[in-house]
Amino acid sequence: MPGPSPSKAPRPVHxxxxxxGLVMLGGSIGTAGRYLLSTALPAWQGVPVGTFVVNIVGAFALGLLLxxxxxxxxxxxxxxxxxxxxxxGMLGGFTTYSSLAVETDGLITGAQLWPAFAYGALTLIVGALASTAGIVAGAAGHGWRPTRAAFLAKRHGGSR
Known part of the structure; x- marks a missing residue:
């Protein structure tokens, strides 16, 4: 017996x-939020503080949400x-690694090598830490507490 015809199979989400439409709506809202926040926070010694804050807040929020x-x-x-x-949508539009790349390039082009390196490296490092903190915060709301016994049980396929 053949499977469902291609016209009857559910279409992939994308x-x-x-x-x-949901992604487009969320992206529009997130992009507007990024614009408002990044223009409200002035650059500090040429370093775009607004983009840094946007990416860190977005990384935390995405980790928490997911x-x-x-x-x-x-x-x-x-x-x-x-x-x-x-x-x-929203957090994808809110965060902006393309702006990070362009702004880092602008700092390098302007011969601000140390600020460029610090801005790029700190965005990536603090962003990774922020997303991890968001994941931990999201898990904490569900009674998850990492323990050595749980880690070993998962690692060895049983309990100790």
């Missing part, structure tokens, strides 16, 4: 207009809508 969603269940219904609208 090809469904209602989900694409961890909280995954702990609440499978990616369906409201969880999928939140992930696409807020995660992919």
């Amino acid at each position: 090809l469904r207009w209602e989900y694409v 961890e909280a969603l995954v702990r609440r269940g499978p990616d369906h219904g409201v969880r999928r809508i939140l992930r696409l609208l807020v995660g992919t």
Whole structure:
């Protein structure tokens, strides 16, 4: 017996207009938020503080959101809508690694090598730490506490 015909198979999420629309709406909101925050925070000695803050806040928020969603269940219904609208859309539009690259290049072109290096490196390092903190915060809301016994049980496939 043949499987479902291609016309009857559900379309992938990235090809469904209602989900694409959610990402577009969220992206518009996130981009506007980034613009407002980055223009409200002036550069400090040529370093774009606004972009730095946007990327760190966005990394934390994305870690928190995705961890909280995954702990609440499978990616369906409201969880999928939140992930696409807020995660992919708003936070994807809010954060900006393309601006990080352009602004770092501008600092290098302006012969500000140390500020360029510090800005780029700190954005990546602090961003990784912020996303990790967001994941931990998202997990903490669900009673997750890392323990040595849990780590060993997972690592060795059983309990000790």
